Amino acid sequence: MLPVLLLLLGAPAPALPAGPHWAYEGPHGQHHWPEGYPACGGRAQSPIDIRITGVEPDPSLPPIHPEGYESPGASLLPLSNNGHTAVLELPRSLRLRGLPRSFAAEQLHFHWGAAGGSGGAEHLVEGHRAAAEMHVVHYDAERYGNASEAQHHSGGLAVLGVLLEVGAAPHPAYANILRHLGSIRYAGQRTSIPPFSIRALLPPRLDLYYRYNGSLTTPPCFQSVLWTLLREPVRISQAQLEQLQGTLYSTEASEAEPQLLEGNFRGPQELNQRRVLASSPKAPEGYSTGEGIAIIIGALGSCIGLFLSIHLVGKRMRSMRRTQEQDIVFKASSRRGPPNHSHP
Structure with missing residues (x-):
């Protein structure tokens, strides 16, 4: 998640100094990230494998409340291929409540595996890796002006993780994005898509989730993320999963040998004594x-x-x-x- 930050966030803030080239596999793969990005070797890294026996129920955790997600406005939404994933930029008017402060939406993006593989989600639950994973990135709008600034501070970012599994029917909300991937096949390409309900991308139950403190899952791996992983998965069709796995390239259109963009997920990181909390919904009072x-x-x-x-x-x-x-x-x-x- 969140490669060289401005490429992924699309934030109109001063660009950070460009870091070393990185990839998921090979000589610049994830095992070598700490060499160019020291934070990637920290003790509070993401993603993690959530083990139910180690999770602490916390009845004080409130349900997540997205505001403005149903109607993100009339403006077209920018969709791009940054060479690491597909990124949909979101209006800052979208807010995420149910957190310590008000967090403004920045963008959402995806992680997936290779065709015929065992899965491509980043977070695991009891060792199981879902087919894919969507991250909705937010920043603390009460303390910081943008995500580029917020990423440097503990708790400056809040990411909503949604696990994607394969179901029998295509998901109409995800089709709003996936049908446009052909317009951003190569790294650096951008398009704009009609607005739609972002809330429809999320599962119905927003009161069921895991919560822990972690990091960006891609360089620069800053340990500034308050993670909320929704426990209820969303189901897309096999054909929709294959759209993610086989449409985009990690290389530019001018490259003589285009490289398919696949397997863009980081392996699980050590928990290192961090607490993983689980919301415990109460019986409704009204x-x-x-x-x-x-x-x-x-x-x-x-x-x-x-x-x-x-x-x-x-x-x-x-x-x-x-x-x-x-x-x-x-x-x-x-x-x-x-x-x-x-x-x-």
Whole structure:
């Protein structure tokens, strides 16, 4: 996540000095990142393998509340290939609540594997690597002017991680992005796409997540990220996954031998005594109008059903009682014998 920062963030801030070339594999691969980017060898790096037995439930963690995600405005959204991933720039008006401060959206991007591989997500859960992963990057808008500045400070960035798994049907929200990848096939290419609901890219449950302090998952690997990994995955189709795996190149169009952009995920890093928290949703304290009406109707239905049952039982018991009384009268009359018609 977040290669040489301005290329990935697209922030209108002064550019950082260009660092050494890096890649995921080969002589400039992730095992060599600390040589050119010392922070990549730190003790609070991301991603991690989340082990459930080591997770601490924390009922005080509130649900995540994205604001403005449903309607990001009327302006076209810039989409680019920076040679490491596909990046969709987001309006700063999108905010992420439910964190210590208000965080403004910067961009979102993807990590995926190779065609026919076992997965391409960065975060693992119990050793399982999902098919792909989306990161929505935000910066602390209360303390910093942009993401380029915020990345240098602890907790300056907040990243929302979404695990992508393969399902039976294509996901319509992801199609809004994936159908345009052909316009940014080579590194450095850009296009603009129509706005759509960014909220639709997220799973329904935003109260279920893991939280920990970590880093950018690509150079410069600054340890300034408050991570929120949503526990509920989103499902895209196999064809959509293959669009990610086989459309983009990590090289420019002028290169004689284009290199397919695939396997752009970092391996899991040591936890090093860091705490991993899990939100623990409480039972709802209130209900919406629709839920309240449904509960009332259900309660009335139960009461009516109970009343009818009692009425029918009572009616049956009264009928049985009358039958028994008639039987008793008949038997008493039989014992008295026939009436005496003699006269004195």
